[in-house]
Amino acid sequence: MRWNPRLPRGGGPVYRAIADALEADIKAGRLGAGDALPTQRDLAERLGVNFTTVTRAYAEARRRGLLDARVGSGTFVAGAPNGSAASTAAVPEETRDVDLSVNAPPVPAWMGGALRATIESVGADGDVVRQMLTYRTRRGDAMAREAGVAWLRGRGIDASAERVAVTGGAQHALALLLATLARPGDTVLVEALCYPGLEGSAASAGVRLVGVPVDEEGLRPDALDAACRRHGATLLCCVPTLQNPTTAVMSLARRQAIVDVARRRGLRVVEDDICGPLLQDAATPLAALAPDVVTYVGSLSKCVAPGLRTAFVLAPSRDDAARLDAAVRASVLMLSPLPLAVAASWVADGTAARAVADISREAAARGALARALLGAPNVSAPAGSIHAWLRLPSTWTVAGFVAEAQQQGIRVTPADWYVRPDGSARPAPVPNAVRLALGSAPDRAALERALRALAAILAHEPARRAPTL
Ligand SMILES: Cc1ncc(COP(=O)(O)O)c(C=O)c1O
Structure with missing residues (x-):
């Protein structure tokens, strides 16, 4: 489409006259939605004006909701300026990106200052600094586990430190749990809509993920029961609170029903509670209802800061926790001590809360x-x-x-x-x-x-x- 604007003679900036002409042509039906406009250089040459004048004119037209620029493919008429079919592409510049x-x-804005202060205080103790710079120490391990116990207490779960393992975030925990609680070739049940990060970990562990239908409360117990029967699965990974992506929160009755199915079918459950502490109407974790079948994963990523790369896992037994600890060692030898020290001190001193x-x-x-x-x-x-x-x-x-x-x-x-x-x-x-x-x-x-x-x-x-x- 070769648009030839007729510019009015007389006063006013030229860029505005071009934008006015464009608006008039759209209103009169001479231009329609989707029509391609000349390039800025072409129009500037034809009108005998500066390139920047046309750039300003097109920017003004975009501001009025007249244009829709697609990177690499040109500038197009977005729709009628009176709003009857206004283009949704016409948004203020500041909405971009x-x-x-x-x-x-x-x-929170205060967290940067808190981080600087914590690193400074950690750095002030020569003994602690030495521990930061070497391989794992018993003291560091014990502090991290105690932080896990305190974090779990904040979720209403009473746990002893021997049942707690610490991982480099929930993703790390889930990857290790898929590899240690299932065998290659197994089917692991998940919500039919679920966190996509599980897929790569499942592939590495050689297990197949099968989705279980959900409703507005999350995982459906009847569908879980049917999936257990059909696939002979022995492991379920689910997010009972603020599910990703649907935000579903299981009621207490639903949680009880899921745990009942798990018990009846001999299913182990990994409860990913990554967002749980954020919910303002507190919800009881599955791990508090059935500590014998549920492995609980709590992470600081969504509730404090993802860069801390710290998650706390509560295993059903001391042996399960020790197995997970061994898997942490096998995968990364040890967690990086500095973020772990920050995480542990923030849980202990109330910064995390x-x-x-x-x-x-x-x-x-x-x-x-x-x-x-x-x-x-x-x-x-x-x-x-x-x-x-x-x-x-x-x-x-x-x-x-x-x-x-x-x-x-x-x-x-x-x-x-x-x-x-x-x-x-x-x-x-x-x-x-x-x-x-x-x-x-x-x-x-x-x-x-x-x-x-x-x-x-x-x-x-x-x-x-x-x-x-
Ligand atoms: C449901 C769920 N689980 C686990 C993760 C991984 O979290 P982390 O940053 O603790 O590894 C995410 C991250 O988005 C998530 O949404």
Whole structure:
């Protein structure tokens, strides 16, 4: 399409005149949604104006919601300027590049100062410094395990230090548990929508993951029972509290029912409680209901800071903990002492508990924002969850929505990333939903701008673009 703007003679900046001409041509129907515009250089030559004047004109037109620039493929008319079919691509510049795909907690501002102070105090003790710089020591091990006991107590679980093992984050724990609690060739049951990081660990351990259908409370006990019967599985990995990605929280009755199935079927359970402490309506861990069958994984990643790379595992028995300890040694020899010392001291001195409270409070505010801006019935974000699950209207496909959001610099994660097949010939359809990592926006204002842009996308039908050659 060769657009030839007619610029009015007379006063006013030229860039604005170009933008006005564009708006007038769209209103008059001479330009339609999806029409390609000339390159800035071409238009500048034809109008006999500076290249930067056209750049400013296109920026002004984008600000008015008239244009949609796609990197590498040019500039296109986005839609009518009166808003009747306004392009969702027309968003303010500052909305650009908000990553809602990495599920990190909103780290409190005070944490940097706390980290500096802790490292300084650790560094002030020559004995401790020597321990930081060498291989594992009994003292370091004992401190880390005691921190685990204290962390578990905060979750309402009473445990002795011999049943606690410390790993380099939950991912490390899950990888080792898949390798030690299952045998190559085994089937391990997981939620039908689950944390994708399990897949690589399952492949390394040579086990097959099979998804078990879920509902709004998470794993369904009847489906778990059927899956045990069908696959002869002996291990289940699940997230009963603030499930990733759906945010589901099992009721107490549901937890009891899952534990009953596990007992009846001889199933061992790995409870991944990575976000559990953040939930404002506290939920009883499975490990408190059935310590004999549940291996509990608690991590500091979502509740304090992922860079600490510290998780605490509570095994059903002392021997199980010792086996896990041996697996830690076999995989990494020892955990890095410095982050471990920071983690242990923060759990001991209350810094970790302060972080949990602050992150939970901030997450609750962000979740409320998501519900308010995106429409409460479409969004699941229980108070304290750092991620939200957004169900899309039928006008949008997941791929279309993710692409449109990406176009506007907002990254979200499509539901299909989380799907684990149930092993049947007719797998369940992938939900029309995306996960939003609310915690990774740098601040609430950036999150609000990104959520408003997503709301604008949802409010409109996907634009039908004219094919471009
Ligand atoms: C459910 C779940 N489990 C485990 C992990 C891994 O956590 P970590 O950073 O503690 O290794 C994640 C990270 O996103 C997760 O969402």
